[in-house]
Amino acid sequence: MVDFPHIPLRLTREGTAVFTSGGRKPNPQTTTNLSDRWGHGNRLKNSTASIVSAWQDIQQKREEEEKPPLPDAQRIILQIDPDAFDPDDLKTYGIEVIAELENGYIIGASADLELSDLRNKIEKFINEEWGGKKVSEIWDIIEGFKKPEYILSPELLAHWNQVKDDQIYIVDVGIACIGTKVKLSDYPKRKPDESNEKFNKRVNDWLDKRSLTYEEWDDLADERQQGFIKFIQDEAYKGQVIISFVESNIPRLAKSPDSFSCRIQISGKGLKDLVFNFPFIFDVSEPDQFAEIRQQSVSNVNEPPLILQPPQSNAPKVCIIDSGIQERHSLLRTAIDEQNSKSWVLTGSVVKEGKIQIVSWQEF
Known part of the structure; x- marks a missing residue:
């Protein structure tokens, strides 16, 4: 992996791409969870109940200490199967994805302080009802304030x-x-x-x-x-x-x-x-x-x-070709010629003789 010491990037996965014709082999942890619906489901059920109770206690304590109000949402951290579970599916659980981290950890935020959708999915998983199977790919649920290192x-x-x-x-x-x-x-x-x-x-x-x-x-x-x-x-x-x-x-x-x-x-x-x-x-x-x-x-x-x-009106103009520039950044916007700036999105490519060739693109 190329090292960019000036850019604080989090490495999520490193390795060689492997292309297979068949389906992906399920993760052993997910398989274990699926075979033990009662045990895994109730662990998650207890975790969500504990989190909801903790949120209520935190809110009450904040009011007593006259701390500033928080937005109408609470942070929650989940660990998911990184190879099978699409983080954006958390939307159907009432959870907005805030960040995707290593090893399947997700920082989320829920406006539903009762976690109703998530708890409903867990109940369906335990009872082997339609719509609950994907809960096997949710490995853990953690109170958000317990992981400041994330x-x-x-x-x-x-x-x-x-x-x-x-x-x-x-x-x-x-x-x-x-x-x-x-x-x-x-x-x-x-x-x-x-x-x-x-x-x-x-x-x-x-x-x-x-x-x-x-x-x-x-x-x-x-x-x-x-x-x-x-x-x-x-x-x-x-x-x-x-x-x-x-x-x-x-x-x-x-x-x-x-x-x-x-x-x-x-x-x-x-x-x-x-x-x-x-x-x-x-x-x-x-x-x-x-x-x-x-x-x-x-x-x-x-x-x-x-x-x-x-810059002065007669200052020299410089063309920059880059993979991404924040034109509205407070340190850049005054020097960007927005009228002439162009952004392009790659919409099609092929691999030929080991090299990627662009076949189509779209102005953005």
Whole structure:
């Protein structure tokens, strides 16, 4: 695997691709779960009951301690069969996928604080009813606040026990914004003798079905941004956004973004609450230019943010060909010629003599 030390990527799987003509052999863990419906189903049933009870206790305690309200959702972590279970099928369980991690772990968020759909599926699995079999591919269900290591960068995790409640910290935060409408389906396969026009139309239809419209995404993003700002700006947390929200795409073919990020400063007390309880975050890390956690005294909270100036009108223009540039990034947008910028999506390719050849593409 190529090493990109400047880009903090999480490796999900590494190895050589193997093509087979037959079906995939079931994972032994999934097979065991399927053969022991009562045992596996009741373990998951007990886990969900414990999680729902814990959420109720947390909410009551937050109200008693007058902590800022959370969005109408809670974080949940699941471990699924990474070879068989499609994470996006969690939509049918009432769970939005926030992040996909190694070894089949999924960070999710549920607006249903009773986990009704998930519990219903588990009951169907136990009773061998139609619609419950896929529960065998859900290996474990965990309370979201128990795994901060899935949210924190390795560097921040190493210093996590040193975070002080009354100290101000600067961190970058990634917030998912997919919603439960999105359902990722298989990318269309080109039919024999199918024209580029027909194939491209099927691809575009697939894109439309799997994505929120930009207007829908914008409404959802605005709702989550306002909820996030209200949370960190609580008087006890002394938080504020110091580099504004930047949109990004994780599935590269989505027609609308699926997350946004920002840089904030916040007290250690607020940072802990954010990491443990805010349901839609998937990454909290120290700013890239710092090699370690940078702390800032409360007296510096009101320093003005950096304001970037666009290049002069007669400045030389540079063409960049790249696999993906965030044109609206706060450090790039003033220097991007958006009117002339083009984005292309590969819609068809063939492998010939060991090399990939592009046969069709679509302007995005």
